[in-house]
Amino acid sequence: MSDSKNTIETAAPAPADEFSPGKWETRYTPSEIEPRWQARWAADPELYGAEPATSGKPKYYVLEMLPYPSGQLHMGHVRNYAIGDALARYMWMNGYNVLHPMGWDAFGLPAENAAIKNNTPPREWTLSNIAAMKRQMSRIGLSYDWRNEVTTCLPDYYRWNQWFFIRMFERGLAYRKKSKVNWCPQCCTVLANEQVINGYCWRHEDQLVEQRDLEQWFLRITNYAQELVDDLSKLGGWPEKVRTMQRNWIGRSEGAEVTFTIEDAVHATEDEHPTRHAGTAVLPANEGIKLIDETVTVFTTRIDTIFGATSIQLAPEHTLVKQFAKSNTKLAGEVATLLEQQTKAREAGDVGAIEKHGVFTGHYAVNPFNNERIPIWVGNYILLDYGTGAIMSVPAHDERDYEFAKKYGLEIRIVILPRRGVDSESGQDSDQMLPYTAEDSLLINSGDFNTLGNEEAQHKMAAFAEEHKFGTAKVTFRLKDWGISRQRYWGTPIPMLYCEKDGIVPVPDEQLPVLLPENIAITQQGGSPLAQLPEFLNAICPKCGGPARRETDTMDTFVDSSWYFYRYTSAKDGTAPFDTAAVAYWFPIDQYIGGVEHAILHLIYSRFWTKVMRDLGLIKNDEPVERLFTQGMVIKDGAKMSKSKGNVVSPDDMIARYGADATRAYALFATTPDRDLEWQEAGVAGVSRFLSRVYRFVMNYKESAGRKTSAASAPTAASQVIQRKLHQTIRKLTDDFGGRWHFNTCIAAIMELVNTLIASEAAIAAGEVPDAVLADALRSLILLLAPFAPYLAFELWEQIGEKENLLRARWPKYDEALAREDEIEVPVQINGKLRSVIRVAADATQEMLRDTAMADEKVKAATDGKQIAKAIIVPGKLVNLVVK
Structure with a gap:
């Protein structure tokens, strides 16, 4: 079988003597064929329509991620949609009831920015772009069921965003708090953690994200953190890369929380060098040391190393730090410097690589395991929103702590060593191995826990802490609650009211949707433009009847895309977000197709939303997607094809030159779907020449398709060659559609089949190929081509006299003996x-x-x-x- 690197040459122009004289007048003209079939398909809204659940057919829900309506498709889009379209057509031809819908992720900042730039209302700009992109999709010949089209910026959709939000508020899953948030100066709005990529805005790759304190609405995705991790094991049909990315982002850490008591350090002054009082000391028993009424709790995944803790380190914004700095102006100034360093590092997205700086607070904590007095420091690399905002520093067994201790002269004490060759009471001659962090180790210098293996020690020490009420086993997550407030106009209004008497009150269901005003002045200044519109802002409290103020923030657009695929099952339902019986039939999605860049954002959010809807009693499935495929990117001029990079290739131009079939078939032929495709227009031209050969051959011998039977005769060498190649090709395509999706080799196999047929022309002319064999080859060739070049396939299907709808014609079966690849x-x-x-x-x-x-x-x-x-x-x- 030819590989993807050399199969283009298969499509080279035929030699002048390849066809019999007089046959060259049969010309392939996609500019005539394709518009004719496009019109016929458009006139039949049932053609690509899903059938009712009562059809008795097995169901297949295939879906590509819905696009943002930017106004123009490029070849990156075409590649994505061509993959799903080929699969949908194949499943129809295999007798499945197929749901293959499309919609528009229509809210979002680009529309708002375009409105400012072009003085065009976002709604008008968005809907005109949708119309343009829909025309392009229709011209490409994509098999979408437009009866279930979803447009997220229309009230019939975002009404249900608001309805879901209220249900979450009622269950405590939606809440408001003041928090440090990510702010993009260009977007003039808040970003979720998942929308900050290496410290930069996900929409503006050159814009560092700032940290601000704002009142925001959050969704408690952390309530589902454990289930989101556990259920990754159910997603065997997802790429391991995506599951690993989600597992790492959720960041489950199993360990313990330990509470240290704070000692009032009466001996330290502002003018003394901090390290002079930063050593450790064992407290004398029963000496009545005065303790302040405070504690500090740390989270650690390595409680087995707690006897090696030689300091406590706090985040610059920790409440204890603020308390310590109240009466210590020097400390306050030093902490402000540390915070500034951390903020810059966070905005650069590289806190882990920050040059570590710290300051001694002049205070000490008491290690509850050994009653040891250890200094409390503030570190610029300790984050308030990770764990408890405080760590126990074990320099001998943590690389970061080791670096800090070396810099500031803090004690480094070894408490674990490898299982083999351990002196259980000392760590002599072990400095060269520091920091030693391996988990398969034994404890030393750890009191009653000496000689225990680290895993056993972790369980026993956590139990000891819990028994003595200064600690407990604990699981933490890197995942933070989802901040959904956006200070922009073009999004779903958050359906909440603020009343002086009744506080925060949800809008009653019967008043939904809270409509987004259409005539409004939009600016890029901080704060939502809705706050400047009195007729929107001022409302009546549904509880007391008094004056109330509407929430003016709008929802993150990832809310829209978290559940849209459920709406596709009953998009016109005006009484509920979807019909539960329809969802029960169609879900989970059998095949979802989209870019790996959505592994963290959209795919985690949609899994969370599914679990919330399940707990609301609306659905029964735990996960939305059975199988996920992440296609490679289309690369041009060394970069991902995108409008922002100015390197897009319009499918309209390619269709005008070569036809839609050649354009989409090239996107599948150039390489495997999971790999990046380096754009080459010459490849489209090559595929176009191949389709011309198919057209000419079928048209030249279409009369044979009408003579499907012939007198029995001994098989000739020519007919055996054709039949063997035909059945090998059928098996190749059948296997690939069911497994690898190597559509490039599928198309290459069809090319080889066509080569065999053309090479047999002399035998055909000599009567060495029975009509039945040739008719079967022609019919099967068209069926095999249909998922990749539907316009041409439909045309040739009709030309050979077939009356059955090609989309529902059965996929050809292969004979195992003939298809054998010996x-x-x-x-x-x-x-x-x-x-x-x-x-x-x-x-x-x-x-x-x-x-x-x-x-x-x-x-x-x-x-x-x-x-x-x-x-x-x-x-x-x-x-x-x-x-x-």
């Missing part, structure tokens, strides 16, 4: 010089070897214009052509 490689020489190597069946006859050799592109090129005087064929060994 192939060997046979060298082909021309005048004794090696020209090519062909693959043939091990039992291939001399005639089959000759025909296969003559169909080989390299052989054809070498013999072009020459006369073959003799063919010396040794079955299984050699083909040598003597030419003049």
Whole structure:
């Protein structure tokens, strides 16, 4: 089988003598064929329609991620949609009831910015873009059921965003708090953690994100953190890369929380060097040391190393730090510097690589395991929103702590060593191995816990802490609650009211949707433009009837895309977000297709939303997607094809030159779907030439398709060659659709089949190929081509006299004996010089070897214009052509 690197040459123009005289008038003209079929398809809204659940057919829900309506598709979109379209068509042809819908992720900042730039209302700009992109999709020939189209910026959709929000508020899953948030100066709005990529805005790759304190609405996605981790094991049909990305983002850490008591450090002053009082000391028993009424709790995944803790380190914004700094102006100034360093590092997205700085607070904590007095420091690398905002520093067994201790001269004490060769009471001659962080180790210098393995020690020490009421086993997550407030206009209004008497009050269901005003002045200044509109802002409290103020923030647009695929099952339902019976039939999605860049944002949010809807009693499935496929990007000029990079290739231009079938087939042919595709227009031209060959061959022999029966006769060598290649091709495509999705080799296999048919023309003219064999080959060829080039397939299907709807015609079956790939490689020489190597069946006859050799592109090129005087064929060994 040809690989993706060399199959383009298969589509080279046919030699002038390839077809019989008088047949060249049969021309392939996609500019005439495709618009005619486009009009016929558009006139039949049932053609791509999903059937009711009562159809009795097995269901198949195939879906590509919905696009943002930017106004123009590019070849990156076409590639994504062509994959889903080929699969949908294949499943229809295999007797499935297929749901293949499309919609628009229509809210969002780009529309708002375009409105400012072009003085066009966002709604008008968005809907005009949708109309333009829908026309493009129709021209490409995508098989969407437009009866269930979803547009997220229309009230019939975002009403249900608001309804869901209120249900979450009622269950305590939606709440408001003041929090440090990510602010993009260009977007003039808050970003969720997941929308900050290495410290930069996900929409503006050159814009560092700032940290601000704002009142925001959050959704408690952390309530589902454990389930989101656990259920990754159910997603066997997802790429391991995506599951790993989600697992790492959720960041489950199993450990313990330990509470240290704070000692009032009466001996330290502002003017003394902090490290002079930063050492550790064991407190004398029963000496009445005065303790302040405070504690500090740390989270650790390595409680087994707690005897090696030689300091406590706090985040600069920790409440204890603020308390300590109240009466210590020098400390306050130093902490402000640390916070500034951390903020810059966070905005740069690289806190882990920050140069570590710290300051001693002048206070000490008491290690509850050994009653030891250890200093409390503030570190610029300790984050308030990770764990408890405080850590126990164990320099001997943590790389970060080791670096800090070396810098500030803090004690480094070894408390774990490898299981082999351990002196249980000392760590002499072990400094060279520091920091030693391996988990498979034994404890030393750890009191009653000496000689325990680390895993056993972790369980026993957590239990000891819980028994003595200064600690407990604990699981924490890196995942934070989802901040959904956006200080922009073009989004779903948050359906909440603020009343002086009744506080925060949800809008009653009967008053939904809270409509987004259409005539409004939009600016890029901080704060939502809705706050400047009195007729929107001022409302009546549904509880007391008094004046109330509307929430003016709008929802993050990832809310829209978290559940849209449920709405597709009953998009016109005006009484509920979706019909629960329809969802029960169609879900989970059988195949979801989209970019890996959505692994964290959209795919985690949609999993969370599914679990919330399940707990609301609306659905029964735990996960929305059974199988996920992440396609590669289309690359041009060394970068991902995108409008922002100015390197897009319009499918309209390609369709005008080569036709829609060639454009979409090239997107599938150039490489495997999971790999990046380097754009080459010459490849589209090559596929177009191949489709021309298909058209000409079928049209030249279409009369044979009407003669499906013929008198029984012994199989000829020519008919055996055709049948073997045909059934091998059917098996190849059937296997690939069911597994690897190597559509490039599927199309290459069809090309090889066409080569075999064309190479058999002389035998056909000589009557060596029965009509039944040729008719079967023509019919099967069209069926195999249909998922990749539907316009041409529909045209040829009609030309050969078939009346059945091609989309519902059954996919061809292969004969196992004929499809057997017991192939060997046979060298082909021309005048004794090696020209090519062909693959043939091990039992291939001399005639089959000759025909296969003559169909080989390299052989054809070498013999072009020459006369073959003799063919010396040794079955299984050699083909040598003597030419003049």
